[in-house]
Amino acid sequence: MSYLLETKNITKRFGGLTAVDQVSMGVEAGEVVALLGDNGAGKSTLIKLISGVYKPDEGEILLNGKRIEIESPIDALAQGIETIYQDLALAENLNVYSNIFLGREKTRKAFGIIDVLNHAVMAEESRKVLDRLDIHIPSLKSTIRTLSGGQRQAVAISRSIYWDAKVLIMDEPTAALGIAEQKKVLNLVKSLKNQGIAIIIISHQMYDVFEVADRIIVMRRGVKAGEVLVKDTTPDEVVGLIVGSETVKK
Amino acid sequence: MNTLTANGKKALLAKLGSRWVLVFIVLELVFFSLSTTGFLSIDTAQMILFYGTEVFLLGTAELFVIITGGIDLSVGFVMGFATVIASKLMATFVNLGLSPLESVLASSILTLLIGLLPGLMNGWLVARLKVPAFIATFSMLGITRGFSELLLAGSPAKNLPALAGNIGNGYLLFITKRGGISFFNRPEVPRGEYVWAIVPVIVVLGFVFIAVFAFILNRTKFGQHIYAIGGNKEAAERAGINVRRDLIKVYMISSLFASLAGLAYTFKYITGKADAGSGMLLNGIAAVVIGGASMNGGSGSVWRTVLGCLVIAILETGLRIMNLQTFTTYIVIGFILIMAVIVDQLFLNSKRAEG
Numbered sequence: 001m002s003y004l005l006e007t008k009n010i011t012k013r014f015g016g017l018t019a020v021d022q023v024s025m026g027v028e029a030g031e032v033v034a035l036l037g038d039n040g041a042g043k044s045t046l047i048k049l050i051s052g053v054y055k056p057d058e059g060e061i062l063l064n065g066k067r068i069e070i071e072s073p074i075d076a077l078a079q080g081i082e083t084i085y086q087d088l089a090l091a092e093n094l095n096v097y098s099n100i101f102l103g104r105e106k107t108r109k110a111f112g113i114i115d116v117l118n119h120a121v122m123a124e125e126s127r128k129v130l131d132r133l134d135i136h137i138p139s140l141k142s143t144i145r146t147l148s149g150g151q152r153q154a155v156a157i158s159r160s161i162y163w164d165a166k167v168l169i170m171d172e173p174t175a176a177l178g179i180a181e182q183k184k185v186l187n188l189v190k191s192l193k194n195q196g197i198a199i200i201i202i203s204h205q206m207y208d209v210f211e212v213a214d215r216i217i218v219m220r221r222g223v224k225a226g227e228v229l230v231k232d233t234t235p236d237e238v239v240g241l242i243v244g245s246e247t248v249k250k
Numbered sequence: 251m252n253t254l255t256a257n258g259k260k261a262l263l264a265k266l267g268s269r270w271v272l273v274f275i276v277l278e279l280v281f282f283s284l285s286t287t288g289f290l291s292i293d294t295a296q297m298i299l300f301y302g303t304e305v306f307l308l309g310t311a312e313l314f315v316i317i318t319g320g321i322d323l324s325v326g327f328v329m330g331f332a333t334v335i336a337s338k339l340m341a342t343f344v345n346l347g348l349s350p351l352e353s354v355l356a357s358s359i360l361t362l363l364i365g366l367l368p369g370l371m372n373g374w375l376v377a378r379l380k381v382p383a384f385i386a387t388f389s390m391l392g393i394t395r396g397f398s399e400l401l402l403a404g405s406p407a408k409n410l411p412a413l414a415g416n417i418g419n420g421y422l423l424f425i426t427k428r429g430g431i432s433f434f435n436r437p438e439v440p441r442g443e444y445v446w447a448i449v450p451v452i453v454v455l456g457f458v459f460i461a462v463f464a465f466i467l468n469r470t471k472f473g474q475h476i477y478a479i480g481g482n483k484e485a486a487e488r489a490g491i492n493v494r495r496d497l498i499k500v501y502m503i504s505s506l507f508a509s510l511a512g513l514a515y516t517f518k519y520i521t522g523k524a525d526a527g528s529g530m531l532l533n534g535i536a537a538v539v540i541g542g543a544s545m546n547g548g549s550g551s552v553w554r555t556v557l558g559c560l561v562i563a564i565l566e567t568g569l570r571i572m573n574l575q576t577f578t579t580y581i582v583i584g585f586i587l588i589m590a591v592i593v594d595q596l597f598l599n600s601k602r603a604e605g
Contacts (some may be wrong), residue, residue, distance in 0.1 A: 073488055073490070074490050077490065085488075087484075088485075089482065089484060089485035089488045089489070090482065090485055091477070091478045091481035091482045091485050091486065091548070092481055092482060092548075093477060093480065093481035093482075093548035093549060094474075094477060094478060094481055098474065098478075102478055102485065102486070102489040102491070103475075103478075103486070103489030103490040103491045104489070104490070105471045105474055107470075107471060110469065114469075114470070115470065115471065116469040116470055117469055117470065117471065117474060
């Protein structure tokens with residue numbers, strides 16, 4: 001078993017509260033790992049440790065078996081670890097390609113000296129990545145404000161993919177979507193998996209998890225409460241792990 | 251079919267919504283040409299631009315901050331501060347024996363540099379210490395006003411080089427009745443003979459700065475990041491944009507333009523006054539809002555702000571020609587500002603539909 005991304009005994013404390021306690025987990029290339037747990041179980045803190053929002057108090061993060069230091073979200077991005085949060089972090093007032101290139105805009109020289117935005121290249125490159133993921137957005141010049149929830153999710157995903165994500169972390173990717181759009185996003189996740197990307201998904205929707213995930217990791221009160229392969233388990237068993245084994249014994 | 255017509259209506263409303271400033275300018279021109287004599291003339295047009303220079307500069311100052319979702323209440327008194335600094339420096343340099351040109355150049359550059367300080371502090375407070383822009387810039391209003399009055403110690407600066415006034419009230423081109431043309435210098439003509447003066451120098455200088463910063467806003471990464479910060483600050487941060495640094499720059503740009511307005515004032519009126527821009531804050535903010543920018547941030551353009559400034563400049567000059575006092579201007583601009591916001595709300599949905 002060779003993980004692309006791995007955490008070893010990672011721990012994060014906030015004052016007296018240990019939000020993530022000695023958690024070791026990993027995800028392989030071309031694998032979807034679902035991170036489950038009740039509210040406050042430490043899922044979000046765990047992914048924020050991986051994506052560089054928080055710095056771990058103990059433990060280490062390995063990429064391709066090598067220890068990496070992630071001091072900030074920028075470091076994580078530089079390592080190919082992309083995170084799509086529930087709120088998607090899109091600038092609604094900007095258009096599709098401006099969002100895909102946000103913070104990393106393509107420029108060209110004007111008058112031979114000044115760097116100006118190169119809209120043509122950004123639009124063309126965006127079109128390519130959207131086509132590759134089979135995403136249909138009528139005009140790349142539409143502002144995000146005018147797009148549907150699913151289209152926005154697709155733009156956020158395209159952005160990560162364009163920037164060569166090796167590991168893609170998705171926080172509740174289907175939570176705010178209608179049924180038809182949920183399907184589309186799940187298909188998108190499958191297609192990313194087939195392209196060899198390691199994916200970690202946080203979700204509350206058991207259906208989504210069993211639809212796309214290969215492996216399930218359950219968190220409870222900051223610790224890893226269990227790890228099961230999707231093909232070997234049932235939703236009932238997973239729910240048992242989430243709420244606590246005592247309940248299951250009864 | 252129904253949705254199609256609805257969309258058509260929405261698109262039409264959106265078009266009207268974005269064009270109402272132009273409609274309003276035409277209405278103003280019609281009103282003033284009916285109520286005064288000879289309003290539609292090159293002379294009046296130049297007068298509008300000449301007296302409006304400070305409004306154009308302050309509107310641009312305010313625009314940058316408003317796009318990021320902030321506000322800069324200090325621009326009026328930063329402008330006054332700049333007039334005081336510039337006039338004091340000019341007088342000092344002349345006393346020290348520098349030539350008029352050296353005095354004017356050195357004091358202008360120094361004024362612009364010193365003028366960056368209020369913006370630096372505003373930006374630092376807003377970006378670093380998360381002080382609400384309203385409070386940070388409101389405090390700066392008081393601070394700059396106090397320093398201006400301290401420096402003046404009750405009396406306006408005197409003995410400014412005549413060159414300052416020549417720049418401030420100069421024109422690019424003069425044409426005499428006999429067809430003589432001269433650049434920059436008013437030609438000698440027999441007493442009473444009319445000379446056409448074309449394009450005030452101060453307006454050209456102002457618009458050079460506005461054009462440069464319009465380019466920065468529209469075409470560069472930094473400009474794009476300003477819009478991104480206004481649209482979704484957290485998204486900008488997560489995309490790796492240095493939001494703090496960019497915000498500080500934005501408040502410094504605001505102060506720079508307020509100081510430019512101060513310089514324009516000093517050159518035009520050859521004096522420095524702490525309250526030179528006291529009534530100008532309303533104009534600056536009104537121009538941006540009339541120009542269609544949202545106070546929530548994320549939208550606004552330099553050229554539409556320039557149109558907003560034009561609405562105010564035409565109004566001020568028109569009312570001045572009609573011999574109405576300044577307070578009328580404040581009242582009318584206040585009402586137009588309210589109207590602009592209402593129109594913005596009315597057209598908000600149609601704008602969104604348009605995208």
